[in-house]
Amino acid sequence: MRDKDALRVAVLGCGSVGSQVVRLLTEQADDLGMRAGARLELAGVAVRRLDAPREVDVPAELLTTDAMGLVTRDDVDLVVEVIGGIEPARSLILAALENGASVVTANKALLAEDGASLFEAADKAGRDLYYEAAVAGAIPIIRPLRESLAGDTVTRVLGIVNGTTNFILDKMDSSGAGFAESLSEAQELGYAEADPTADVEGFDAAAKAAILASLAFHTRVTAADVHREGISDVTAADVRSAADMGAVVKLLAICELRETDEGPAVSARVHPAMIPRSHPLASVREAYNAVFVESEAAGRLMFYGPGAGGAPTASAVLGDLVTVARNLRAGTRGAGESAYAAHPVLPMGETLTRYHVAIDVQDRAGVLALVATTFAEHGVSIQTVRQEGRGADAQLVVVSHRATDAQLAATVAHLEEMDIVREVTSVMRVEGESE
Amino acid sequence: MRDKDALRVAVLGCGSVGSQVVRLLTEQADDLGMRAGARLELAGVAVRRLDAPREVDVPAELLTTDAMGLVTRDDVDLVVEVIGGIEPARSLILAALENGASVVTANKALLAEDGASLFEAADKAGRDLYYEAAVAGAIPIIRPLRESLAGDTVTRVLGIVNGTTNFILDKMDSSGAGFAESLSEAQELGYAEADPTADVEGFDAAAKAAILASLAFHTRVTAADVHREGISDVTAADVRSAADMGAVVKLLAICELRETDEGPAVSARVHPAMIPRSHPLASVREAYNAVFVESEAAGRLMFYGPGAGGAPTASAVLGDLVTVARNLRAGTRGAGESAYAAHPVLPMGETLTRYHVAIDVQDRAGVLALVATTFAEHGVSIQTVRQEGRGADAQLVVVSHRATDAQLAATVAHLEEMDIVREVTSVMRVEGESE
Numbered sequence: 001m002r003d004k005d006a007l008r009v010a011v012l013g014c015g016s017v018g019s020q021v022v023r024l025l026t027e028q029a030d031d032l033g034m035r036a037g038a039r040l041e042l043a044g045v046a047v048r049r050l051d052a053p054r055e056v057d058v059p060a061e062l063l064t065t066d067a068m069g070l071v072t073r074d075d076v077d078l079v080v081e082v083i084g085g086i087e088p089a090r091s092l093i094l095a096a097l098e099n100g101a102s103v104v105t106a107n108k109a110l111l112a113e114d115g116a117s118l119f120e121a122a123d124k125a126g127r128d129l130y131y132e133a134a135v136a137g138a139i140p141i142i143r144p145l146r147e148s149l150a151g152d153t154v155t156r157v158l159g160i161v162n163g164t165t166n167f168i169l170d171k172m173d174s175s176g177a178g179f180a181e182s183l184s185e186a187q188e189l190g191y192a193e194a195d196p197t198a199d200v201e202g203f204d205a206a207a208k209a210a211i212l213a214s215l216a217f218h219t220r221v222t223a224a225d226v227h228r229e230g231i232s233d234v235t236a237a238d239v240r241s242a243a244d245m246g247a248v249v250k251l252l253a254i255c256e257l258r259e260t261d262e263g264p265a266v267s268a269r270v271h272p273a274m275i276p277r278s279h280p281l282a283s284v285r286e287a288y289n290a291v292f293v294e295s296e297a298a299g300r301l302m303f304y305g306p307g308a309g310g311a312p313t314a315s316a317v318l319g320d321l322v323t324v325a326r327n328l329r330a331g332t333r334g335a336g337e338s339a340y341a342a343h344p345v346l347p348m349g350e351t352l353t354r355y356h357v358a359i360d361v362q363d364r365a366g367v368l369a370l371v372a373t374t375f376a377e378h379g380v381s382i383q384t385v386r387q388e389g390r391g392a393d394a395q396l397v398v399v400s401h402r403a404t405d406a407q408l409a410a411t412v413a414h415l416e417e418m419d420i421v422r423e424v425t426s427v428m429r430v431e432g433e434s435e
Numbered sequence: 436m437r438d439k440d441a442l443r444v445a446v447l448g449c450g451s452v453g454s455q456v457v458r459l460l461t462e463q464a465d466d467l468g469m470r471a472g473a474r475l476e477l478a479g480v481a482v483r484r485l486d487a488p489r490e491v492d493v494p495a496e497l498l499t500t501d502a503m504g505l506v507t508r509d510d511v512d513l514v515v516e517v518i519g520g521i522e523p524a525r526s527l528i529l530a531a532l533e534n535g536a537s538v539v540t541a542n543k544a545l546l547a548e549d550g551a552s553l554f555e556a557a558d559k560a561g562r563d564l565y566y567e568a569a570v571a572g573a574i575p576i577i578r579p580l581r582e583s584l585a586g587d588t589v590t591r592v593l594g595i596v597n598g599t600t601n602f603i604l605d606k607m608d609s610s611g612a613g614f615a616e617s618l619s620e621a622q623e624l625g626y627a628e629a630d631p632t633a634d635v636e637g638f639d640a641a642a643k644a645a646i647l648a649s650l651a652f653h654t655r656v657t658a659a660d661v662h663r664e665g666i667s668d669v670t671a672a673d674v675r676s677a678a679d680m681g682a683v684v685k686l687l688a689i690c691e692l693r694e695t696d697e698g699p700a701v702s703a704r705v706h707p708a709m710i711p712r713s714h715p716l717a718s719v720r721e722a723y724n725a726v727f728v729e730s731e732a733a734g735r736l737m738f739y740g741p742g743a744g745g746a747p748t749a750s751a752v753l754g755d756l757v758t759v760a761r762n763l764r765a766g767t768r769g770a771g772e773s774a775y776a777a778h779p780v781l782p783m784g785e786t787l788t789r790y791h792v793a794i795d796v797q798d799r800a801g802v803l804a805l806v807a808t809t810f811a812e813h814g815v816s817i818q819t820v821r822q823e824g825r826g827a828d829a830q831l832v833v834v835s836h837r838a839t840d841a842q843l844a845a846t847v848a849h850l851e852e853m854d855i856v857r858e859v860t861s862v863m864r865v866e867g868e869s870e
Binding site: 020024028031032034035036132138139140143144147148149150151152153218280283295296297298299300301302303304305306309311312314315316317318319320321322323326327330331332333335338340341 | 455459463466467469470471567573574575578579582583584585586587588653715718730731732733734735736737738739740741744746747749750751752753754755756757758761762765766767768770773775776
């Protein structure tokens with residue numbers, strides 16, 4: 001028997017997230033119905049192959065390989081998109097909205113590449129497009145940024161938003177192992193894919209940084225706007241050097257609101273950075289995620305939890321589904337995206353941060369003074385400098401005050417040309433302190 | 436010039452929170468207007484004395500001592516209540532709702548005592564009653580529990596929701612000082628009131644526990660349902676004993692969903708407890724707050740930030756204000772409270788937890804066996820027992836497996852009657868591990 005007051009849900013994709021969405025929709029039907037104000041009924045599940053093995057039993061008559069046919073059916077009210085990737089996800093979401101359905105998606109890549117056209121389609125259709133699951137899995141971060149902090153001015157977001165890289169860096173920190181060895185371990189344990197590029201080179205984190213920066217600063221930021229560096233060049237020596245100064249290396253998604261001579265501007269970037277062990281993000285271990293937010297009135301907030309996994313991501317999807325179902329029933333919609341502030345995005349060269357630079361130098365008198373002079377010539381002020389080792393092991397470790405990326409790059413290029421410098425062995429940004 | 440499309444906001448109370456609300460409403464007017472979809476205009480500020488010194492300049496013509504007159508004016512659309520306490524706050528909120536205004540409040544005491552009648556009035560009026568600021572200040576926790584986790588089943592909430600007590604316990608942990616000395620320091624630094632009862636005896640935390648349990652379990656829980664113990668009996672020895680077992684003492688608000696023979700039930704309590712230093716809550720230092728949530732699908736989440744203070748609390752109030760303003764403009768309302776699950780609240784005697792018990796004993800053979808037998812007789816299973824000291828300093832430290840509070844109380848009463856027991860010097864619950 002069909003409940004004619006029910007809202008009908010189409011689920012696109014039945015992998016690790018989709019199967020958990022289907023399971024929870026079925027098992028928690030009574031609770032979800034009470035919370036949404038309407039029963040949520042599974043209308044269909046679009047899959048690539050009807051006979052693929054699945055983690056959940058789906059009645060055969062609900063399975064279809066025709067995703068477009070499913071989202072354009074006139075008895076579908078809500079669409080959950082957990083296929084991922086750009087196409088066919090984009091066409092399916094656009095068709096669903098045009099067909100009058102509200103959409104919940106976990107698709108960070110699509111939102112970071114082309115969120116604008118999706119939000120525009122949602123506005124035009126008068127429907128919701130929600131995506132809590134797209135950033136940091138189960139951790140509620142989209143809603144807090146969009147709604148809880150709507151009365152505040154967010155100035156900075158620092159996120160550990162990729163579990164794979166956090167697992168690898170945590171392993172390097174706790175065991176002293178190098179990158180390759182730690183990556184292998186992550187792969188064996190299922191924390192890293194066979195092809196780990198999207199994670200370790202920061203593509204996944206960059207998509208999330210674009211989404212966070214857009215929300216936090218009411219400005220359109222795409223993945224292409226985000227400066228991206230991965231962790232494959234992080235060495236055991238970098239991690240040890242961080243430990244020596246009471247810090248830990250993390251891959252951070254960093255979104256900042258900066259006052260410039262031309263007014264407010266946004267910086268969005270992903271790169272490994274040293275943060276002090278006393279910083280709340282430093283204690284985020286293994287594959288956990290966390291997002292640290294600084295705002296003018298609220299101060300420092302942190303949101304912590306599992307950043308991936310079928311069930312946690314499904315939890316975020318269903319939380320959105322309950323809200324968009326309530327909105328649909330009430331004939332209204334939630335706070336849509338706003339890009340009214342339209343701040344410019346700063347190029348990486350103008351980003352201001354502190355740097356940790358390790359330099360192998362010749363062991364002779366006056367080396368420190370020469371190196372210090374080089375930093376000064378490029379306008380980079382030194383906070384601390386430490387001399388280590390003797391003879392062939394002589395090393396200087398410099399931590400600078402805030403300088404632009406361009407100033408630092410010029411300093412490093414200059415150092416590398418100097419006779420007394422054998423090699424600049426490590427350059428890493430230092431974050432997590434307001435200056 | 437009055438903007439006739441603006442929404443008009445009455446603020447009740449102009450203390451540390453109210454003055455920050457007024458300041459931000461004025462300074463951030465453009466941003467708030469863009470986000471709310473309507474300009475928010477200050478209609479009036481109700482104060483006790485017109486000539487009191489204030490942290491913010493309020494135009495004299497907006498000040499009034501007639502709060503009831505203000506909330507029942509027909510040009511007031513939104514009311515912010517930051518007076519606190521039961522009356523006149525309750526009458527003012529009820530009058531505001533009846534008058535068709537939506538209400539944002541930070542009043543935990545009132546919500547915990549009589550939330551039901553307020554929510555009923557909001558339902559009847561078809562208006563919003565939002566209260567993010569009532570629990571853990573600026574930390575978004577109400578909205579995540581109510582909305583982000585609406586598709587999940589929350590099983591446990593552990594909160595450090597009182598900054599004063601966290602500051603005192605953190606001080607005791609880091610300095611080895613006793614309670615009285617640490618309280619004095621907190622008072623000198625402005626972290627504790629001259630009369631610290633509401634904080635140190637757990638009344639403040641109990642109100643928040645009631646609110647969190649109600650939300651998390653869709654069940655009406657009032658402050659009277661919450662078992663409450665403060666921290667004034669926590670000794671330097673307790674804190675040292677916790678440190679010896681790799682734990683730290685925190686005042687926790689604990690809300691649990693328990694399966695019983697009669698079905699699901701709720702436990703809500705506030706008491707000092709030992710938690711392992713590896714638990715995310717253990718690293719919450721000074722006066723910071725954090726709420727740790729366990730749910731079936733999402734797993735372990737934590738929300739961290741400043742739990743009090745004028746500006747942080749005002750941030751939470753304004754976030755709510757933007758949402759209720761949007762809803763009012765759209766002719767709709769947010770997800771109201773739901774108590775559909777209506778689980779019974781367990782008495783404290785049936786609460787299951789682990790215990791740390793320190794016992795001064797006579798130094799003779801067989802003492803450990805006699806004590807162990809006593810635990811066993813009352814059905815309390817021992818996990819570890821440690822013998823310490825000799826002669827007059829002989830002590831046993833027992834950590835139990837999970838047992839009911841009633842079983843433990845009977846064990847302790849029995850121990851105190853035994854000849855070989857000189858004194859039970861410390862009984863403290865151990866939390867933070869799922870068993």
